[in-house]
Amino acid sequence: MNQRLLFWVPAVLRMAVLLVAAGVFWSMFGFEAGLVLLSLALVVMLFIQLRYLDQLSTWLDDPQSARLPDGWGAWTNIFARLYRMRRDDERNQAELTEWLARFRQAMHLLPDGVVIMDDVLFLEWCNPAAEQHLGLQHQRDKGMRVTNLVRSPDFIDYIILGRYDTPLTLSLRERKLIVQIIPFENRRQILVTHDVTESERIEEMRRDFIANASHELRTPLTVIVGFLEIALGTPDLDPATRAAHLKLMAEQGHRMQNLIEDMLTLSRLESLDYPLKVERVPMPAMIEQILAEARALSNGKHTITAEIDGPDVQGSGDELRSALGNLASNAVRYTPEGGSIVLRWTMGQGGPQFSVQDSGIGIDAKHIARLTERFYRVDKSRSRETQGTGLGLAIVKHVLLRHGGSLQIQSEVGKGSTFIVKLPASMVV
Numbered sequence: 343m344n345q346r347l348l349f350w351v352p353a354v355l356r357m358a359v360l361l362v363a364a365g366v367f368w369s370m371f372g373f374e375a376g377l378v379l380l381s382l383a384l385v386v387m388l389f390i391q392l393r394y395l396d397q398l399s400t401w402l403d404d405p406q407s408a409r410l411p412d413g414w415g416a417w418t419n420i421f422a423r424l425y426r427m428r429r430d431d432e433r434n435q436a437e438l439t440e441w442l443a444r445f446r447q448a449m450h451l452l453p454d455g456v457v458i459m460d461d462v463l464f465l466e467w468c469n470p471a472a473e474q475h476l477g478l479q480h481q482r483d484k485g486m487r488v489t490n491l492v493r494s495p496d497f498i499d500y501i502i503l504g505r506y507d508t509p510l511t512l513s514l515r516e517r518k519l520i521v522q523i524i525p526f527e528n529r530r531q532i533l534v535t536h537d538v539t540e541s542e543r544i545e546e547m548r549r550d551f552i553a554n555a556s557h558e559l560r561t562p563l564t565v566i567v568g569f570l571e572i573a574l575g576t577p578d579l580d581p582a583t584r585a586a587h588l589k590l591m592a593e594q595g596h597r598m599q600n601l602i603e604d605m606l607t608l609s610r611l612e613s614l615d616y617p618l619k620v621e622r623v624p625m626p627a628m629i630e631q632i633l634a635e636a637r638a639l640s641n642g643k644h645t646i647t648a649e650i651d652g653p654d655v656q657g658s659g660d661e662l663r664s665a666l667g668n669l670a671s672n673a674v675r676y677t678p679e680g681g682s683i684v685l686r687w688t689m690g691q692g693g694p695q696f697s698v699q700d701s702g703i704g705i706d707a708k709h710i711a712r713l714t715e716r717f718y719r720v721d722k723s724r725s726r727e728t729q730g731t732g733l734g735l736a737i738v739k740h741v742l743l744r745h746g747g748s749l750q751i752q753s754e755v756g757k758g759s760t761f762i763v764k765l766p767a768s769m770v771v
């Protein structure tokens with residue numbers, strides 16, 4: 343039924359009943375009795391209305407749905423409607439609070455920075471990522487102009503020019519950021535920052551790798567093509583020169599083959615879905631084999647010995663053999679004739695340890711941290727002379743990373759180097 347009818351019908355009925363009762367009284371006990379009854383009834387009704395008005399006014403001071411009084415007459419309907427409105431309000435408010443909490447949490451977890459500013463660039467709110475990217479502090483900087491807080495000429499120019507449809511690449515606080523301003527509502531703007539430092543670094547590494555690999559492959563290829571052109575242009579080349587050329591070409595061909603093999607190994611080791619084939623590795627036997635290979639490579643030019651006293655381990659036999667073999671071959675290649683090399687396999691306190699100590703050319707301290715970078719060499723020409731690909735130590739680093747191990751390098755120029763591989767104790771069988 344219509345709310346107004348719900349209000350008026352009972353009210354009119356009540357008034358009619360009262361008037362009829364007063365009429366009956368009048369006819370039975372005279373006019374005064376009827377008037378007294380009517381006045382009394384009106385006073386009582388007025389009192390009831392005032393009482394409910396008072397209850398309503400008290401409730402409005404603290405309007406909780408649970409505290410709403412029950413009513414009488416038309417008040418029952420009014421209180422019921424107020425109760426429903428209030429309950430809906432409370433539910434909406436609870437939902438809103440929950441949404442706000444979720445929004446805040448999402449903004450806290452967002453890796454991108456978000457700053458809300460008004461139309462004259464005063465900071466209203468920012469999330470923790472924006473604090474980190476731009477060096478802001480929400481509580482401290484609230485109400486301050488963003489251009490006074492982020493003091494970068496590029497950023498200020500971007501804001502002044504107002505060409506917000508293209509983002510700005512900004513170098514700030516040793517980070518590379520992509521910054522964009524998005525106007526929203528009438529008088530607000532959102533500043534979004536995206537940190538691309540890491541992806542730029544990876545992109546740069548990728549570019550460097552391609553440039554280095556191409557350069558490394560081009561050098562031997564140039565030699566081979568050069569000799570081929572000589573052979574084509576000089577059909578009557580004497581057999582001795584031709585044989586010498588063929589020997590050099592074969593050497594360069596092997597160099598390219600080694601390089602491509604190392605590049606493939608490295609890319610396999612770096613790939614996240616290349617599984618580690620764990621097996622029992624008989625380390626003493628493997629080190630004996632590495633010793634024999636080092637001696638073969640040295641061809642009697644060095645004194646090479648081994649002290650083998652460590653356990654077998656659980657790991658990838660192929661990968662460990664390639665890593666440890668690389669260190670031994672480096673020792674041979676960077677130790678002048680007559681030098682000595684010692685391979686050691688021991689069980690240390692923290693876990694098993696392999697080391698290669700040589701009395702070779704040594705490495706200046708400034709190079710040591712960069713030796714495991716791909717294609718990093720202290721002396722390029724020496725590395726090429728010794729058939730180095732520049733990828734050996736990068737392979738060692740990745741194999742050790744995959745096994746939870748680490749590489750330590752101690753070296754002194756002119757005296758020699760020691761490369762120490764530390765493996766975790768959990769690998770011991």
Ligand code: ADP
Nearest residue numbers: 672673676719720721725730731732733734735
């Ligand atoms: P490469 O194929 O050039 O030997 P590596 O990655 O194996 O590449 O080694 C990187 C560089 O580290 C080498 O070019 C060399 O300058 C230096 N190096 C590695 N091992 C030794 C060593 N035992 N003594 C001196 N220098 C070394």
